[in-house]
Amino acid sequence: MKKIAIVIGTRPEAIKMAPVYLALRKRFGNSVQLISTGQHRELLWQGT
Amino acid sequence: MKAGQSLSHLTARLLVNLxxxxxxxxxxxxxxxxxxxxxxxxxxSSFYHQIPFFHVEAGLRSNRLNSPFPEEFNRQTIAPIARHHFAPTELEKENLIKDGVSSSLITVTGSTIHEAVQTMISKVTPASKACFSELNESRPLVLVTLHRRETTQLLQNTLHGLKSAALSRPEALFICPVHPNPLVQEAFQTYLKGTENIILTEPLAYPQFISLLMRSQLVVTDSGGVQEEAAFLGKKVLLARSETERTDGFESGLTQLIGLNSESIYKTVLDELSGAVCTINFPKINSLSRASEIISNEVQRVVG
Structure with missing residues (x-):
């Protein structure tokens, strides 16, 4: 299975990519990984 | 954000980590x-490693390289690298085509933020609502978020305007979740602290933020994301910036560009607080964009 990475780094990105992450996980399961760059480390926790 | 990190340090750190x-x-x-x-x-990084890169929310353009800074430069640099572009609307698709992107590489998806807000509304419970003892049922709420890098110098004007408005309307409550950028923190502390009906708070958890947004009478922001969220919820938004590439709320007249002039911000906020509460209903769930599904379909086509 091919690996798909979603990269986020700020809270707005986490919020806006959450639906995409969930939709891809549903379809491709564990081959989808979420990578945080840590641009805004403390703001990320709520988005997903 | 690491305190005081420069764009160069941030860019270098992220490139190496990736x-x-x-x-x-x-x-x-x-x-x-x-x-x-x-x-x-x-x-x-994807380009250096020759990994296909798909760009979500592609095609926003001001066509002024310095504004918004550094985002416009980022957008223009990302476009030639992306193997596929997910444009929120036809407008962004047109922008990409003007920049020479083949229309076969662009998919119009709608905005993922509408899906996110809808999900969050269903998760807002009495327990997750933002609690401020100063906020009671009858008190008009003005929600303020200001953070932009290129406007940090001009933030002072905006804050002066807001403070004057707050002093003129003591019955209204101004809640400001303050961005962690040290320059922004300092400006808010310097210019707004100690005003009785202005609350400076840490950035809020997303369900709390959405609950405050739903409760607010007026939103003052320089954030494109908040503009989108507020427009989706049918809120009146005053955009404290000189221009925007986002069209959310302009058609309905609920979003208004007010610039960065202290006097104009003061006057507009007072006008809005004097008017009737103006909201429209947010779209029903069946009219929502299915952005994430459209993006998944395209990903599936590529990875099989």
């Missing part, structure tokens, strides 16, 4: 969103 990750655990396809330094460095 490379380390791609070397260790190479993906076959990478997706990132929008126009941040994260998205910019992710596109560059």
């Amino acid at each position: 490379e380390d990750h791609f070397m260790m655990d190479r993906p076959d396809l990478v997706l990132a969103h929008g126009d941040t330094t994260t998205c910019f460095t992710t596109a560059i």
Whole structure:
């Protein structure tokens, strides 16, 4: 299975990519990984 | 954010971190969103490692390289790297075509933020609502978020205008979740602290923020994301910036560009607080964009 990475780094990105992450996980399961760059480390926790 | 990190340090750090990750655990396809330094460095790293990069929320343009800074530069640099572009609307698709992107590489998806807000509304419970003892049922609420880098010098004007408005309307409550950028923190502390009906708070958890947004009479922001969220919820938004590439709320007249002039901000906020509460209903769930599904379909077409 091919690996798909979603990269986020700020809270707005986490919020806006959450639906995409969930939709891809549903379809491709564990081959989808979420990578945080840590641009805004403390703001990320709520988005997903 | 690390305190006082410069764009160069941030960019360098993210590029190195991404490379380390791609070397260790190479993906076959990478997706990132929008126009941040994260998205910019992710596109560059994907390019260096020759991994296909898909760009979500592609095609926003001011066509002024310095504004918004550095986002417009990021957008223009990301576009030639992306193998596929997910444009929120036809407008962004047109922008990409003008920049020479083949229309076969562009899919119009709608905005993922509408899906996110809808999900969050269903999760807002009495327990997750933001609690401020100063906020009672009858008190008009003005929600304020200001953070933009290129407007930090001009933030002072905006804050002066807001403070004057708050002093003129003591019955209204101004809640300001303050961005962690040290320059922004300092400006808010310097210019607004100690005003009785202005609350400076840490950035809120997303369900709390959405609950406050739903409760608010007026939103003053320089954030494109908040503009989108507020427009979706049918809120009156005063955009404290000189221009915007986002069209959310302009058609309905609920979003208004007010610039960065202290006097104009003061007057507009007072006018809005004097008017009737103006909201429209947010779209029903069946009229929502299915952005995430459309993006998944395109990903499936590529990775099989």
